[in-house]
Amino acid sequence: MAAGCDSAGSLAAAVAEANHAGRELYLRGGDSKAHLTGCGPGAPLATRSHTGIVDYRPDELVVTARCGTSLQELSTALAAEGQMLPFDPPRFGGGGTFGGAVAAGFSGPGRPWLGATRDAVLGANIVNGTGQRLAFGGQVLKNVAGYDVSRLMVGAFGTLGLLLEVTVRVQPRPEAVTTLASACSAEAAASTCQRLLRQPLPVTATCHVDGVLRVRVAGSEAGVRRACEALPLDVEEEGDAFFDAVRDHAQPFFAEAAATDVAAAEAAADHAGTPHAAAAEAGPTLWRLSLPRGAVFTETGALVEWAGAQAWWRTALDAEQVQARAQALGGFAAPFHGGGWPKRSASVRAAMQRIKAAFDPNGILNPHVMNDAH
């Protein structure tokens, strides 16, 4: 089972040494999300050398893998047993490591139904900012011994610890998957999504873009058949590929967004200001809006998934205006590319700084991300 390469000792030693020397580190996995976080000023510490599936028990629905294992390798191993990662993490540019996926905490199109990355995490072995190797959580679903440090690591982008290996829950792949589609307005799509949330149907994704609502149903043959009959949408061939493309931001909507953000990045190179301030000058920016499920987001130039809970919006409006739109719907917004972190309240920011200090007292781990520069 434990093919791959165990570099835990040298990774921990590298962190301990950097901490001793007061040297900042930039934890570097597969580079698939470097365009989101920016490259750190610190010395790169590559996690790609720490690879391998350490333990995989299909009948326990649990897998433990080292951080540098590629998402591709992990998914292939799970698929061979008819299983999958419930949180279905994005693979930007087709790449990405398991550790990077957990550190970023992004979840795929199934998020409202299949859960988030943190929902699936059961345990993590980490190196904290002083180079200590620590183990939290475990391999079992129910576990309330000690604070839930392994889930605290999810979405912390390596700022609280280097994730050496992580144990996550997996789930059986559905027996049947069908994608349904129907041309409709954003308002009509939102109202369909609100109804879907209240019906016990095996829906596992929704997406409204370019005037078409798509709904993925997945489960038993019988359940999928009934959902197809119950929903007023038509079966779309090859719909699976559609949702994979949305997940990986390979759908044409994102390609256009990326093009404008490249222009923005070039403008930023001539600018001393923040990347998204420059982007506003260069043209539309891609924003991610986190909204309540069932939200009615009707702006043009948007892709709305997660039954309304996640909207991608390409807009030239300034940050304040975008925030105001998100807040009016009970959510928040942040530019997706170039390290634009969502705003936090002063008390949450202060609590985050204290937690950072509790794990990484000298602030050496990825100091360029999730800080308060923006």
Next chain:
Amino acid sequence: MRRAAVVESLKAALAPGNLLTAPAALAPFETDGLTAIRQRPWLVALPENVEQVRAVLKACREHGVAVVTRGAGTGLSGGARPLADGVLLTLTKMNRILEVDVASCTARVEPGVVNLKITEAAAPHGLYYAPDPSSQIACSIGGNIAENSGGVHCLKYGLTLHNVLGITVQTIDGEELVLGGKTLDAPGYDLMAAMIGSEGMLGVVTEAVVKLLPAPLAKRVLLAAFDDIRRAGDAVSAIIRGGIVPAGLEMMDALAIQAAEDFAQAGYPRDAAAVLLCELDGDEAEADADAARVQAILADAGAKEIRLARSEVEQEAFWRGRKSAFPAAGRLAPDYYCMDGTIPRRELGVVLEDIAALSRRHGLPVANVFHAGDGNLHPLILFDSSKPGETERAEAFGGDILKRCVAAGGTVTGEHGVGVEKLNEMCVQFGAGEIEQFHRLKAAFDPAGLMNPGKAIPTLARCSELGGMHVRGGALPHPELERF
């Protein structure tokens, strides 16, 4: 003198009549669900709103007085055990359901709302709140959040942490942290992950937003009897391996079956070594298809009898036996001690055999009734506290069971929490490095250590004294220090 000053401050913080000081008024708060451990609280504060909670915390901070937060007091690990010189902050008066938002399928509630009341409020919209601890008619959502409570349906629908979207927390230093909300994620660190299951050690939850799910259309309940407990354990793994995620998958051993039958006459086969209950849900066709597959798997696994409940009445009868197991065990002996370890499912059979061996060694009977689907054991150790030495033997037996769970790759507590009960076992499960990290995380929320002191996380000194210090990779932290 000190008490008089604290009483003065708290009276100013609370509505008239909401500070309890008289011994008779304090008596009902001496214990939570872990009744073996009692302590008369110093003072009981009953705030009615968040301003009063903040005022109580401010008074405690200024006087340097410790605070124990308590909900309905149904916890099983002594997490809400009062302090002789601390304030018991009881949130049962904050029991309003503030909003049921049908569009986003969420409910916004105060911490003292009883778990089942959320489902009752959501039911007219075809929705419900999934986590259903067995105490759900009494336990409060604030306590569920503090303990990360589970229930019989968490294999499919998750624990409290999977079903809470937002919480508002008051810290002892007077900060209010609004974490999450109706959205599915929140900016910054997942502070909610740290808060949920933190046993009142980090802050006080004053409001929560919970996720509501559509009620399933149909359910099927299967009962399977086995001659051999190991085979029953293997059947559990086979069901999961078969790609089925049951809504509930529960097991009882021979002693638990007989006790439940005497108590509830649920119609379980009295001569079985183990009974497995499996609930499947979905729409009618799905539930039927899954039930047929599980029946086949159970037959392959060697079940000597398989029954499918033919009506809702029969479904309830199947569940009645399981749900009466704890009170039924209460009739087998004057006292029982409920353990809560979790193990990987594949270890079920062998660990149950080892528990039987431990039972013989300690000379105390044990009834096993548990959430088999997620490997969460609840061995009920039967004893008589009036007999000299039996309580100590029961505790030693329990400790051995939990050590066995850790050795099998599991944990000392699946859903009841550490509280005051499992502090020693925490020293077995975690090394000194992890325990120090826990203390640093606590200090980030509560630098003065005033929130529920002495619970959940042992001191390193305690672990050292036990000699149970767990050494990982041969490396002790602070090798310069002497350890005895």
